[in-house]
Amino acid sequence: MSTYDVIVIGAGPAGYVTAIRAAQLGFKTAIVEPKHLGGICLNWGCIPTKALLRSAEIYQFMKHASAFGLSVENPSFDLAAIVKRSRGVSQQLNTGVGFLLKKNKVDVIWGRAQLTTPGALTVTATENPPKGALGGGDYRAAHIILATGARPRVLPGLEPDGKLVWTYFDAMTPKSLPKSMLVVGSGAIGIEFASFYNALGVEVTVVEVLDRVLPVEDAEISAYAQKSFAKLGLHIHTETKVVGLVRHADSVTATLEDKNGVQRQIIVDRVISAVGVVGNVENLGLERVGVKTERGCVVADPFGRSSVAGIYAVGDVAGPPMLAHKGEHEGIICVEAIADKHPHPMDKTKIPACTYSQPQVASVGYTEAKAKAAGFQVKVGRFSFIGNGKAIAMGEPEGLIKVIFDKKTGRLLGAHMIGADVTELIQGYVVAMNLETTEEDLIHTVFPHPTLSEMMHEAVLDSEGRAIHM
Known part of the structure; x- marks a missing residue:
């Protein structure tokens, strides 16, 4: 029976990041995965969908080229080529995850894991293992971290059939x-x-x-x-x-x-x-060892600890928000707590969310309604894209940035955006919230011109009735 300090079950974003950090901290580490290095996010979710959306975005630009003084005759697309590019992007990153695990000396065990006791598991081998991967067998670890992700929720009558x-x-x-x-x-x-x-x-x-x-x-x-x-x-x-x-x-x-x-x-x-999606909690032996689940997810504290000592859960299987970046950060917190590095506990109010639609949507923190429900007296600032020179130059004049502050302390409670590239802009407010920034701090911050980020400044100014370009 092979023995490790840490075994991670699941090689999605939460799992592989957790395994790499564990190895960096000096733990002998292995990761168990039955199908995809990089998980659903990299292979069938976050990354390939963005590749598809990028193709669609460029196609839309081509259709409206004349608005930019350009000429594109009879724009068209090749659906098979769009899909092929998307799958190629995923394959490239899948290979990269394998390289990172090898570089950090994380053993890959190819198969499906099931807990037998709190410190032991059995792996049933699956087909087509990556080069160098270990196979089925019995394994032990002082710390077993569940990162098994989630799958699409199926409603009665809407069962997928792959065709219709x-x-x-x-x-x-x-x-x-x-x-x-x-x-x-x-x-x-x-x-x-x-x-x-x-x-x-x-x-x-x-x-x-x-x-x-x-x-x-x-x-x-x-x-x-x-x-x-x-x-x-x-x-x-x-x-x-x-x-x-x-x-x-x-x-x-x-x-x-x-x-x-x-x-x-x-x-x-x-x-x-x-x-929606539901956590992958089945066929893991959770009932056998007494791990508590609730609403299809493992119940875990802000450091990833489950109801059973030595067993942890991170990522989608640990509950909402079911976002890759939440899972990655959760995994790092979990393994650093195991290593007695005293990390900050997970604060879900500071996790950004992004939707890569047309237009894009991004947010972090409290909505206005939730801030009021939580008992805050709020100040709200807004700024429209139509007032920003860069947005107009880009041909993207539609959008809105909204910020919410605590009226008593000036603390930034939330930020909400819709418009071009807001999925990139939101991180400015995420950093500000983590640094406990106030509206005064942001007012005294110089934003470069001409940029879309100037709207972030103007929205803050508006919360004080001081917006310049509106």
Whole structure:
């Protein structure tokens, strides 16, 4: 039986980052993975979807080239080539993860793990291991870290079949382009796919059971997003659910029901189910060793410790927000706590969220409603893209930046953005929040000109009634 200090189960972003950090701290480390180095995020999620969206974005630029004084005759696209590029990007990064694990002397065990006792597990080997990987067998470790990720949630009646009803796996590798599509769910995954297919000319309908799209975002940003999506041609139905689905040879009839119980039917070529994800907690032996789970996730404290000593959970399997960067940071906190490095506990209020739709959406911290519900007296500042010279020069004059401060202390409580490149801009506010920055600190900060980041400054100024360009 091979023995390690740390064994990580799952080689997604949370898992491989945790394993590398453990090795850096001097732990003898192994990682168990049945299928993908880099996990769903790198192979079927975060990265390949951004490659697809980039292709769609460039295609849209080509279609509007004349607005920039350029000429592109009869712009078109090759769907197979778009998909091939996306898969190539994933493959390149997959290879890179393998290199990093080898460089840091992390042993890769190829197979499916199941806990037998709190300090031991059995691995059942799977096919096609990477070069140098270990196989099935019994392994021991003083610390076992679960990083098994999550999978798409399946609703009754919306079970994917790979042909008519797609999960995001199917949606990333279409063999042909449908003429029409229904996207069920308007969270980040649903809206990103809706944006991608809409940009390529598909007639897209989005159904959301809650009262607004991107429902976790600030209400003002959600409303702005819904208007922007509608302007681009998306058909959006909020407070609506799918109550029936009839599958035909090459189309689907969906019955939609609104909040008043009124039903209507639409016929589409394909359906994407994007109603969230659930943690991969099954077949791990958690019940055998007594690890507590709740709502499909492992219950873990801010340092990743589960209900059983020596067993930890990080990433999606440890619960929301189910974001790669949250999982990576969570894993580092977990393993540094094991090494007695006294890391700061996970603070989920400071985790940014990004949606790579057209337009992009990004946020961190409290929404205005949640800040008020938490008892804060708030000051709010806003600035529109139309007042920014760089945005106008880029041909991207639509967007909004919103900041929320504690009126008593000046503390930055939250920031919310919609518009071009806001997924890159948001980190400025994330750093500010981690440094406990106040509105006065940001007011006295010099932002370069001409940049989109100047709007971040102007939004702060607006919270004090001092915006210059609005």
